Amino acid sequence: MNSSQENPNIDLAYQKAILGSVSRTFALTIPLLPPAIEVVVGNTYLLCRIVDTIEDAAELSPTEKQHLSKLFLDAVLGDIPVTAFVTPCLDALRGYSNVDELDLIAHTPTVLRILHTFQTRDQKAIGRCILIMSSGMSHFHHRQNQYGLKDLVEFEEYCYVVAGVVGELLTTIFGHYSPEFAKHIRGHEKLALAFGQALQMTNILKDSPEDRARGVSWQPAQMSQAELLQIAYEKLQDSLSYILLIPKKEIGMRRFCFLAFGLAVMTLEKIATRKEFSNKSELKLSRNTVWIFYGCTKLAASQDFLIKSFFYAASSRLRALWVASR
CATH class of the missing domain: 1.10.600.10 (Farnesyl Diphosphate Synthase)
Structure with missing residues (x-):
């Protein structure tokens, strides 16, 4: 031994x-x-x-x-x-x-x-x-190739197996730890998928230049960046609902989810300001931004109004894209 x-x-x-x-x-x-x-x-x-x-x-x-x-x-x-x-x-x-x-x-x-x-x-x-x-x-x-996945259905399937399933697992672990959360999430399990998928969509969009350079695309073929951002925004809306189902007293669980969520929102918002980008370093959040938001989560995570306010303020371009598609 x-x-x-x-x-x-x-x-x-x-x-x-x-x-x-x-x-x-x-x-x-x-x-x-x-x-x-x-x-x-x-x-x-x-x-x-x-x-x-x-x-x-x-x-x-x-x-x-x-x-x-x-x-x-x-x-x-x-x-x-x-x-x-x-x-x-x-x-x-x-x-x-x-x-x-x-x-x-x-x-x-x-x-x-x-x-x-x-x-x-x-x-x-x-x-x-x-x-x-x-x-x-x-x-x-x-199925990996330079042209992308077949369609939106296949893209959703890919996002599930690499990240949606992690959202499910987190929900199971959180539920084992907090019976109150297990009660809140019952009937809303699909929100857990959206939480994981939103984070994965952020990674797919952010990493797309590097993926293209190695001859791979995980985006659905024939779908524009704007269309993907609209879908990502819907996933973020569901992710917000997921976070708000975590009991306020479980501040650690809330901060964990809110921090990951917030960084994804800010990254997707940066992508929404660009028609194209050649390197994910263009989208990197500054160290100051990350640490300021990290500090803010300590106060905001237990306040539903502050979490919602952050999402509204930090996703204006994403929301505009989404509204334009309605």
């Missing part, structure tokens, strides 16, 4: 450190959650990030991506030893440039050890999420 198995704190310290290396945004938002679910959500993010790393590896063929995704899923579900995934994955990605993501893959055993400390119901929900995400991405590996 190695030292990290003897001391779970070493595993948790790695999780916290690598989270800060692979995602500045989620390293900011996840610690806002109550401690009882912060570790669960952080661990889930890292598992999803491994799936994303395989997806983003331009040097891999669709068949190689499918194979590695299947190995990862089998390792998460306990059907194969974790080394049966890690060794071939690192070998296939030996030319991959992101050293932090490679380090995360090398530490897949650490991430899975943490997963196995969670309550059975949380482990089951996370397993379902990774199953849908991994299987769904494998389905789309052979």
